[in-house]
Amino acid sequence: MKYCPNCAATITVKIPADDSRERHVCEACGSIHYQNPRNVVGSIPIYGDKVLLCRRAIEPRHGFWTLPAGFMELGESTSDGAARETFEEAGAVVDIGPLYSLLNVPHAEQVHLFYLATMKTPNFSAGEESLEVALFDEQDIPWNDLAFPTVKQTLEWFFADRASGALNSEFHVRSRDVLRTEKI
Amino acid sequence: MKYCPNCAATITVKIPADDSRERHVCEACGSIHYQNPRNVVGSIPIYGDKVLLCRRAIEPRHGFWTLPAGFMELGESTSDGAARETFEEAGAVVDIGPLYSLLNVPHAEQVHLFYLATMKTPNFSAGEESLEVALFDEQDIPWNDLAFPTVKQTLEWFFADRASGALNSEFHVRSRDVLRTEKI
Ligand SMILES: [Zn+2]
Ligand SMILES: [Zn+2]
Structure with missing residues (x-):
């Protein structure tokens, strides 16, 4: 400024x-x-055993896979923003569940918030900011082609918590700080 | 602009x-x-059965009671911001615990985040933005003299969850949107 x-x-x-x-x-x-830091709000869209990911059509990280997420807008709530981004980027209508992860990214002046989300139908389509959108089983997640450390960490927590049964009861928000030096 | x-x-x-x-x-x-919306980060400072509140020395809501909280700064995490505000406003050193509540206040373009926090000692003092600081038992909380709906709601959830035992295990973040028309 x-x-x-x-x-x-x-x-x-x-x-x-x-x-x-x-x-x-x-x-x-x-x-x-x-x-002040800005919030990036997104979801973990779940259909059955699968998770919906988007391949980015924009920079940064063009061509890499991400959970649908974007900057929170004025006038909306964190959960409304997560649902909006999921629809805009992945063409998916979701029921937003509890807040799942909160990751601080101080060097980017951002806070990333991901909500558990249930897809009502297996319908989705690539929005303008996505090259393609697809449902993935855990064993097919493109771990080496994920766009951001916060997405990788959220998916790692999610599959571990799903395996342990932790998602079936209440849980503390999964949270940590992301370092500038972290790479996918 | x-x-x-x-x-x-x-x-x-x-x-x-x-x-x-x-x-x-x-x-x-x-x-x-x-x-973009701004984050207000704060804590619920707990010492034994008591909660620490601050009486505001600044507008808005001069003279009313609040949990220590303030705008998140660039370069810090949400939890670091909550600990900083608790020290600045209430002179209390706390161990920050899990995120407890997330309240969207769309009409104010804010998101309020409160962490459970444990006071290591019963030491506190009024910072520049506080007229006084005090530990309150539940029955002495000045419900009609609280500064903000997000503080009132967070304290209501907290005492209900403490009574039910919910604080002793994992829990989903308590969350809702605050309406423009809500008064204390
Ligand atoms: Zn210009
Ligand atoms: Zn000027």
Whole structure:
């Protein structure tokens, strides 16, 4: 941020009087422009024993597989955003269940939230941001061609919890921080 | 947003070619300035049978009681943010436990996340944003003087779950959307 979005004056980066962190401050109009992490909301769409994945038609990670997910929009809830992204990217209508995973990605200034989701029918289709969409059995998951560490970790947790029976009762949200150095 | 933070040109509100929502677009430099909900992260600081609350020294809701919470900062995780806010507002060092509640507040463009937290010692003190800080037994909670619906709902869930024993095992995150019309 170089210019004030309110008045177009040049922004100063400084610690405001009653603060402890550097902020983007406009000394012309007095506004402070805070910056905060963004939420990426998505789902684990389940049909029977299979999970629905999308192959990305956009950068970053064009051509790699992901769970349907995207930035949460103003005016919607986390679960509504997860359902919307699932429909937009994978053409699938889902019943959103409990929050399953929360992964912090501080270096990307993001928080990733994935909900368990049940597909009502085996209907799906590639949205504009997907090259293809497919249902996968656990043994067919393209582990080496996944798009993001948060997707890989969420799928690893999911299959382990499904095997142990943990998904059949209440569970704590699976959560950890993703390091900048993590690769798929 | 009236002016482009990158180039100071006047912003146009329009639906970009590959999008379905109105965005803040700069036709001079081509940038699109997305707006997303912000996370408010906090804790339920527990010492024995008591919960720590802060009385707000700032607006909104000056003078009303709240759980320690505030906006998540860039570069931190949700749980680190919850611990930081608990120390800044209540002077309490806590061990952060599992995520307990997630409340969407779409009309405020916020998501509120509260973690269970254990106070290591009964030490606390009012930070700059608090008039006073105190440990409360359930029967002494100032229900009519709470600052926000998300705090009230989180405390209601917490005491119900503690009474039922649900806190002693794994649990789904308690979650709902808060309506614009909700009052304390
Ligand atoms: Zn300004
Ligand atoms: Zn511009």
